[in-house]
Amino acid sequence: xxxxxxxxxxxxxxxxxxxxxxxxxxxxxxxxxxxxxxxxxxxxxxxxxxxxxxxxxxxxxxxxxxxxxxxxxxxxxxxxxxxxxxxxxxxxxxxxxxxxxxxxxxxxxxxxxxxxxxxxxxxxxxxxxxxxxxxxxxxxxxxxxxxxxxxxxxxxxxxxxxxxxxxxxxxxxxxxxxxxxxxxxxxxxxxxxxxxxxxxxxxxxxxxxxxxxxxxxxxxxxxxxxxxxxxxxxxxxxxxxxxxxxxxxxxxxxxxxxxxxxxxxxxxxxxxxxxxxxxxxxxxxxxxxxxxxxxxxxxxxxxxxxxxxxxxxxxxxxxxxxxxxxxxxxxxxxxxxxxxxxxxxxxxxxxxxxxxxxxxxxxxxxxxxxxxxxxxxxxxxxxxxxxxxxxxxxxxxxxxxxxxxxxxxxxxxxxxxxxxxxxx
Numbered sequence: 128x129x130x131x132x133x134x135x136x137x138x139x140x141x142x143x144x145x146x147x148x149x150x151x152x153x154x155x156x157x158x159x160x161x162x163x164x165x166x167x168x169x170x171x172x173x174x175x176x177x178x179x180x181x182x183x184x185x186x187x188x189x190x191x192x193x194x195x196x197x198x199x200x201x202x203x204x205x206x207x208x209x210x211x212x213x214x215x216x217x218x219x220x221x222x223x224x225x226x227x228x229x230x231x232x233x234x235x236x237x238x239x240x241x242x243x244x245x246x247x248x249x250x251x252x253x254x255x256x257x258x259x260x261x262x263x264x265x266x267x268x269x270x271x272x273x274x275x276x277x278x279x280x281x282x283x284x285x286x287x288x289x290x291x292x293x294x295x296x297x298x299x300x301x302x303x304x305x306x307x308x309x310x311x312x313x314x315x316x317x318x319x320x321x322x323x324x325x326x327x328x329x330x331x332x333x334x335x336x337x338x339x340x341x342x343x344x345x346x347x348x349x350x351x352x353x354x355x356x357x358x359x360x361x362x363x364x365x366x367x368x369x370x371x372x373x374x375x376x377x378x379x380x381x382x383x384x385x386x387x388x389x390x391x392x393x394x395x396x397x398x399x400x401x402x403x404x405x406x407x408x409x410x411x412x413x414x415x416x417x418x419x420x421x422x423x424x425x426x427x428x429x430x431x432x433x434x435x436x437x438x439x440x441x442x443x444x445x446x447x448x449x450x451x452x453x454x455x456x457x458x459x460x461x462x463x464x465x466x467x468x469x470x471x472x473x474x475x476x477x478x479x480x481x482x483x484x485x486x487x488x489x490x491x492x493x494x495x496x497x498x499x500x501x502x503x504x505x506x507x508x509x510x511x512x513x514x515x516x517x518x519x520x521x522x523x524x525x526x527x528x529x530x531x532x533x534x535x536x537x538x539x540x541x542x543x544x545x546x547x548x549x550x551x
Contacts, residue, residue: 156195157235158217158244159477160538161224162345163192166210169348172536175206176213180545191536193473195219195507196235203232204251212344217244220479222258224402227251228341236264242271252280254338256406265290268318269302276382278338287321293330295338296382301325312382330379339375342403346371349399367398378407385411472504481511499528503539506546515549522546 165173172191179186181199190202196215204211207230214226217235223244227233231251238245245262246253255261260273265281268290276295281288292301293315301308301316308325310316315334318325347368350359374391381387392407396415405415468491472484485508491497492505502525509518522543525531531540 156219157198157238158196158215159219160190160192160194160196160213161216162212162214162348163190164212164344164348167344168351172538173211175204175211177203177205178538179203180550183550187538187541189537191538193536194538195542198235198237200235201232202227202234204230212341214345216477217246217261218259220477222402222406223261224256226254226256226341226345228254228337248279248281250281252278252337254278254341256403258406266320267304271300271302272298275299276379278334280334286319289320290318291334292316292318293334293338295330295379313380335376335379336372339372339379342375343368343371346395346398346400346403370394371398389413467500469498469500469504472501472508476504476507476511481508484508485512497524499525499531499534502528503535503543506543510546518546519549 163170163173163176165175172189174189176190177186177188178190178194178196179201181197188205190213196202196217196219202213202215210229212226212228213231214224217223217225218238221243225244225246229251231253232249233251233253234247234249236245236247242260242262244259245264247264249266253263255263255272255275255277257272257275257277260271261275262269262271263279265279266288270277270279270292272294275297277299278293278295280291282291283289292299292310294310294312296312298312299310301310301318303318303323303325305323308316308327310327313330314327315330316325316327347364350364350367371391371394374387374394377387378384378391388407389411392404392411392413395401395404395407401415408415468487472487475481475484475487484504488497488501488505488508491501497505502521506518506521506525509515509521525535526540526543526547528534535543
């Protein structure tokens with residue numbers, strides 16, 4: 128979707144006045160952690176990434192998938208030399224993905240009515256697949272987009288910090304204190320903070336390959352997850368990843384090539400990378416065959432849960448069975464996760480349907496069969512509905528379970544404690 132310069136200017140116009148204190152913390156999550164990859168394998172949580180909550184000096188030395196992020200939160204890698212990838216969905220119930228690589232530091236900034244997701248990049252790099260308007264503030268340089276694939280990298284040279292923005296598809300508007308620079312498909316722009324000068328050019332081959340490799344690693348995350356339950360030859364995973372890198376390179380170099388994009392989207396759908404597949408297939412006028420596996424309001428987290436959307440068991444089973452390239456172990460995993468009420472409730476909350484999540488969990492509460500994770504999901508649902516008393520009650524009951532420490536992640540436990548303490 129091509130944008131007029133006036134339209135993009137409107138999105139970027141207020142970014143220089145944006146500050147962490149510009150808006151109160153929203154009741155709902157502004158962003159959510161969707162995928163963590165350490166080394167070659169996706170993980171549920173890691174101590175290599177730290178989280179500092181807004182207005183709190185404490186540092187959470189672990190972050191987990193499904194961690195809710197609020198305005199003002201700071202995420203940083205604790206081990207820069209570790210091969211780490213982090214994917215967050217921002218806004219939390221939207222269809223835009225931010226993929227951070229290597230060493231990075233990023234702050235969640237307040238959204239605006241016309242830009243639902245604003246981030247401040249302090250260090251490192253991020254690849255963006257944007258379905259909604261976004262802004263990245265990099266030291267006062269603001270990059271604004273909509274419906275775009277782009278990347279931003281901050282690095283420090285001998286002369287000082289440098290910001291490099293690349294746009295692979297559609298438009299990116301860059302604004303400095305001196306001027307606005309519209310950047311179109313397949314262009315890069317390098318800004319030197321010391322001299323306050325920037326220069327446009329073609330996208331370097333190295334950056335193209337870097338973005339292609341990062342995207343491919345997220346694509347094959349499902350295959351690596353499946354290999355835990357049923358071994359998948361490492362050579363096969365490497366072959367699939369190599370093929371995906373080549374397809375990504377082809378599309379990034381020529382985003383208007385519909386045949387290449389169709390091949391990429393189809394391949395992504397085959398390996399289970401549904402959010403990315405949808406992005407590419409929609410651009411060639413084709414929908415996902417497995418579209419029932421995605422919530423209508425946004426992508427599910429990048430875990431095995433996103434293989435199938437929990438619904439009536441017969442429909443879910445049919446969707447998974449018909450999906451191309453899904454092994455029996457992946458089907459089994461998807462069916463198990465689909466049957467988990469807490470998982471389904473959390474998906475509803477991320478999809479902007481907290482009231483439905485409460486309704487889903489109520490029978491389990493009434494029957495005294497609710498688990499610690501059920502009450503965690505219930506607390507999140509009531510928090511989204513801004514019912515603090517009900518959220519606190521559910522959080523207290525979740526923490527009262529003797530197995531709470533093992534049934535819930537460290538991030539989930541911290542969220543519950545914050546709700547009880549009135550910090551959320």
